[in-house]
Amino acid sequence: MLISDLDRNALKAHLSGQGLRFRTGPFGVSLRTSIPAIARHIEKLYPHSEALDNDAFIDFHITTNPVSGLRRWLKPQVVFSFDGYKPFKPLPLAQATAAFEWGLNWCIASISHQYLIIHSAVVEKDGLGLMLPGSPGSGKSTLCAALTHSGWRLLSDEMALLSVTDGMIYPVPRPVSLKNQSIQIIKAFAAEAQFGDRVAGTTKGDIEHMYVPEENALQASMGIHAKYLVFPHYQSGCETEVAPLSKGRASMSLIENAFNFNILGHQGFEMISDLVDSLECHDFTYPDLQQALDGIEQITSAKP
Amino acid sequence: MKPVLLIEFLRSRGAGELTKIDTQSYPWELLIRQSRRANLISRVALFLREAGILDDIPTRPRQHFVNALCIAKANARAINWEVRDLYQILRGQNIDFILLKGSAYIWSENSAARGRLFSDVDIMVRKPSLEDAERVLVHSGWMGSTLNSYDQRYYRQWMHEIPPLQHLKRQTTLDLHHSIIPPVSYPDFPAEKLWQLAIPAEDMPGLFVLSHIDMVLHSATHLFHEGEFDQGLRDLSDLDLMIREYILDSVLWEELLARAVELGLELPLYYALNYTQKILDTPVPEQILQKAAQQRSRGHLPDRLLDSLFLAAFVPDHETCRVRGRRVARFLLFIRSHWIKMPWYLLFPHLIRKGWLRLQGENSH
Numbered sequence: 001m002l003i004s005d006l007d008r009n010a011l012k013a014h015l016s017g018q019g020l021r022f023r024t025g026p027f028g029v030s031l032r033t034s035i036p037a038i039a040r041h042i043e044k045l046y047p048h049s050e051a052l053d054n055d056a057f058i059d060f061h062i063t064t065n066p067v068s069g070l071r072r073w074l075k076p077q078v079v080f081s082f083d084g085y086k087p088f089k090p091l092p093l094a095q096a097t098a099a100f101e102w103g104l105n106w107c108i109a110s111i112s113h114q115y116l117i118i119h120s121a122v123v124e125k126d127g128l129g130l131m132l133p134g135s136p137g138s139g140k141s142t143l144c145a146a147l148t149h150s151g152w153r154l155l156s157d158e159m160a161l162l163s164v165t166d167g168m169i170y171p172v173p174r175p176v177s178l179k180n181q182s183i184q185i186i187k188a189f190a191a192e193a194q195f196g197d198r199v200a201g202t203t204k205g206d207i208e209h210m211y212v213p214e215e216n217a218l219q220a221s222m223g224i225h226a227k228y229l230v231f232p233h234y235q236s237g238c239e240t241e242v243a244p245l246s247k248g249r250a251s252m253s254l255i256e257n258a259f260n261f262n263i264l265g266h267q268g269f270e271m272i273s274d275l276v277d278s279l280e281c282h283d284f285t286y287p288d289l290q291q292a293l294d295g296i297e298q299i300t301s302a303k304p
Numbered sequence: 305m306k307p308v309l310l311i312e313f314l315r316s317r318g319a320g321e322l323t324k325i326d327t328q329s330y331p332w333e334l335l336i337r338q339s340r341r342a343n344l345i346s347r348v349a350l351f352l353r354e355a356g357i358l359d360d361i362p363t364r365p366r367q368h369f370v371n372a373l374c375i376a377k378a379n380a381r382a383i384n385w386e387v388r389d390l391y392q393i394l395r396g397q398n399i400d401f402i403l404l405k406g407s408a409y410i411w412s413e414n415s416a417a418r419g420r421l422f423s424d425v426d427i428m429v430r431k432p433s434l435e436d437a438e439r440v441l442v443h444s445g446w447m448g449s450t451l452n453s454y455d456q457r458y459y460r461q462w463m464h465e466i467p468p469l470q471h472l473k474r475q476t477t478l479d480l481h482h483s484i485i486p487p488v489s490y491p492d493f494p495a496e497k498l499w500q501l502a503i504p505a506e507d508m509p510g511l512f513v514l515s516h517i518d519m520v521l522h523s524a525t526h527l528f529h530e531g532e533f534d535q536g537l538r539d540l541s542d543l544d545l546m547i548r549e550y551i552l553d554s555v556l557w558e559e560l561l562a563r564a565v566e567l568g569l570e571l572p573l574y575y576a577l578n579y580t581q582k583i584l585d586t587p588v589p590e591q592i593l594q595k596a597a598q599q600r601s602r603g604h605l606p607d608r609l610l611d612s613l614f615l616a617a618f619v620p621d622h623e624t625c626r627v628r629g630r631r632v633a634r635f636l637l638f639i640r641s642h643w644i645k646m647p648w649y650l651l652f653p654h655l656i657r658k659g660w661l662r663l664q665g666e667n668s669h
Contacts, residue, residue, distance in 0.1 A: 028364070057333055057364040084341050084622055113371040263378040 531641020
């Protein structure tokens with residue numbers, strides 16, 4: 001059964017009762033919340049997630065509720081709790097959906113050491129993976145969102161889950177988080193794209209989460225081998241430039257972008273080395289989305 | 305009180321009965337949730353591996369235990385690295401130091417190191433070296449935290465440690481002690497006696513850990529004096545493991561009792577023996593427990609009240625094992641720890657100030 005098979009009342013009853021149990025990527029999540037915005041968010045952006053029954057194993061028990069007490073009336077806030085542990089300070093209630101998404105990212109990154117987890121968007125076409133690591137502002141999410149509307153399938157806009165056991169990257173396709181100007185750019189690029197509620201004024205600016213239809217995402221159980229590694233750098237008004245990146249530099253950049261490199265230690269180092277050995281690595285500077293897509297096309301269609 | 309799965313698990317491990325677990329029907333998800341909340345998941349994972357049943361656990365729950373083992377290994381690696389770094393810094397100034405608590409367990413690879421998770425490094429120097437140690441550490445990247453002047457004074461006047469230091473790049477927290485108990489509550493604590501029996505590290509002159517018995521006494525003092533029960537069950541499990549490892553013959557039991565008298569730590573020792581025995585089934589002989597009870601001075605609160613407070617406080621703070629009054633119990637124990645720590649004319653202004661700050665939503669101790 002999928003989340004879309006639940007009617008709105010059943011969905012709300014689960015969320016405000018024992019918890020809505022669903023699968024996202026390889027993970028089982030139980031979510032409890034009394035906040036209507038999160039219920040809408042789940043209904044609209046997670047319809048193809050499998051709803052789990054009571055016997056299924058849950059990896060993350062999450063609660064995202066308003067902060068109680070006097071502050072509730074003065075300055076309503078939301079707090080994310082991972083089974084009683086609160087890794088973040090409360091956020092304004094209006095940012096509840098962002099708190100949920102960030103909190104779930106945090107759970108995955110701090111628990112799931114069966115993967116080396118790299119801060120990177122990952123998409124796939126014809127069985128070949130493209131990794132787009134990048135710091136905020138590099139344009140990785142924008143590019144990733146546009147690629148999912150251009151024949152590529154999404155694994156994640158945020159984290160590459162590189163399996164410790166088989167070295168493959170596994171999908172955890174969730175809504176793509178777009179910020180500030182990117183939102184307009186993608187709405188102009190793909191008129192059919194669906195979005196959740198706008199979350200204004202977060203520490204990262206304004207955010208909207210883009211819905212990724214089932215056919216634009218890779219099935220959760222399918223691992224892929226990455227073939228291309230592209231570090232995007234958005235720079236307004238520049239010339240498009242594709243520069244090959246040495247294996248050494250690429251390794252160092254991946255290590256910097258790995259959430260749990262310190263946890264995996266020696267094994268993590270071996271994994272990065274093996275990964276980079278199989279990748280074509282590029283630095284990629286571009287001035288706008290269309291040039292970015294052309295550049296990616298050029299990189300991924302070139303014969304080695 | 306309803307039995308708590310995690311506590312039952314720890315007890316049956318103590319009894320050597322983990323092998324009897326039916327790995328297919330055991331409520332693993334619940335054990336994972338409770339043990340993660342109590343910061344004991346890595347230790348639970350290690351116990352499962354030692355009992356030889358880790359591989360029989362269904363894949364999804366097993367993965368959480370495997371990940372927890374991975375975290376413990378990384379934690380130990382990081383702590384040992386920090387210790388070597390501190391050694392380089394302090395050795396340069398000929399400052400001797402003793403590793404305390406988690407870092408000592410990890411460094412000496414004792415039983416309480418098993419699956420021990422923590423982020424702070426605790427070390428002790430002799431009081432006369434304290435200023436030099438702080439200065440050289442600050443010069444080497446261990447920065448004083450940005451505490452306000454009130455908190456600074458609180459630490460420096462009354463406590464057995466200076467305000468926590470934090471490494472500029474690695475964010476590790478370092479607690480620099482000159483004693484193991486606050487001078488405000490125990491002005492003449494003979495810290496020098498700890499140095500006399502401290503065990504030197506191999507090939508690293510100037511680096512020590514406490515003697516086995518002192519390690520147990522310090523662990524007991526820390527747990528029952530400081531009033532922080534967030535990690536109470538983990539600390540109690542440390543005590544259980546060390547008692548089982550170090551002190552299981554009659555001569556050592558007597559030595560432990562005598563040492564507690566010598567250091568004036570009879571009360572925390574009694575609590576440690578009483579509650580490890582009550583909660584984790586630690587094999588403390590009945591006559592030893594009685595002697596420990598006799599040699600302590602009585603506390604302010606009647607034993608039965610304290611019993612109910614402690615038993616509630618050691619229950620993990622998880623929604624599946626909430627006991628009524630756990631919050632109140634932890635709060636009262638927090639007050640009690642301050643009560644035995646400082647005289648009332650210092651305590652009341654301190655608590656009022658902390659309470660006010662808490663209302664305003666600031667961090668507090």
